Amino acid sequence: MDDIVFFCSQCNAKLTADVDEAGEDFECPKCQSPQTVPVLAESGEKAKRVTTKLKTFVQPPPSTSTGAPVVRIPKRTIVMSSKSSGEQGDESDDYLEDLGGGGMRLFAVALGTVGFALCFLSLSWAVFSLQDQSTSGWIVLLMFTSTFLSGLMGLVLAQLARFMVRIADRLERFELS
Structure with missing residues (x-):
């Protein structure tokens, strides 16, 4: 059977009733206000807007849709800002470094400093060892190469x-935006 779809005059709740119940009085299930089911012009045909004493009106019966509202979600667009070289890039790098926190940045500075110190120490040790002639050249070269490579690493x-x-x-x- 067809249904009559109309809205409550007090709370605007969507109400439905069978065509056979047209003209009958009932209470709105949501706000308990008295309602009258509107009368259709021709049963099963298009409904007229009939204004009753409670200010309700008749709407046409629902189409073949399930009655669920269609929600359209806009597609998410990813926008990457293309910054020109210069001041803007430096500001964003500073901002990103501030976000990184102190732990990893401190680790990187310490590791870089130790690496640089190892490179310098291995070079100075190699120069002094070769001047003394106390050790053979291949051991000095091997030691210099290993400490230099570990410093570079x-x-x-x-x-x-x-x-x-x-x-x-x-x-x-990116995830927050």
Whole structure:
């Protein structure tokens, strides 16, 4: 059977009733105010807007839809700002470094400093060892190479740690927006 769809005159709740119940009185289930089911012009056909003493009106019967409201969600657009080189890029880098926190940045600075110190110490040790002639040349060269490479590795790891902090901060900013 067809249903009559109308709204409560007090609370605007959506109400439905069978066509057979047209003209009958009842109470709104939501606000308990007295309502009268509107009368259709022709049963099963288009409904006229009939104003009753309670200021209700008749709407046409619902179409073949399920009655659920259609919610349209706009597509999310990703906007990456393209900053020109210069002052703007430096400001954003400072902002991202501030977001990274002190722990990882402190680790990167300490690792870079230790790496630089190892490079300097290995070079100075190699120069003094070769002047004394107390050790053979290949041991000095091997020791210099190993300490120099470990110092460079410290510098590379420091830069990678700094880079990872910046990536994590950008991802966090992207997820928040």
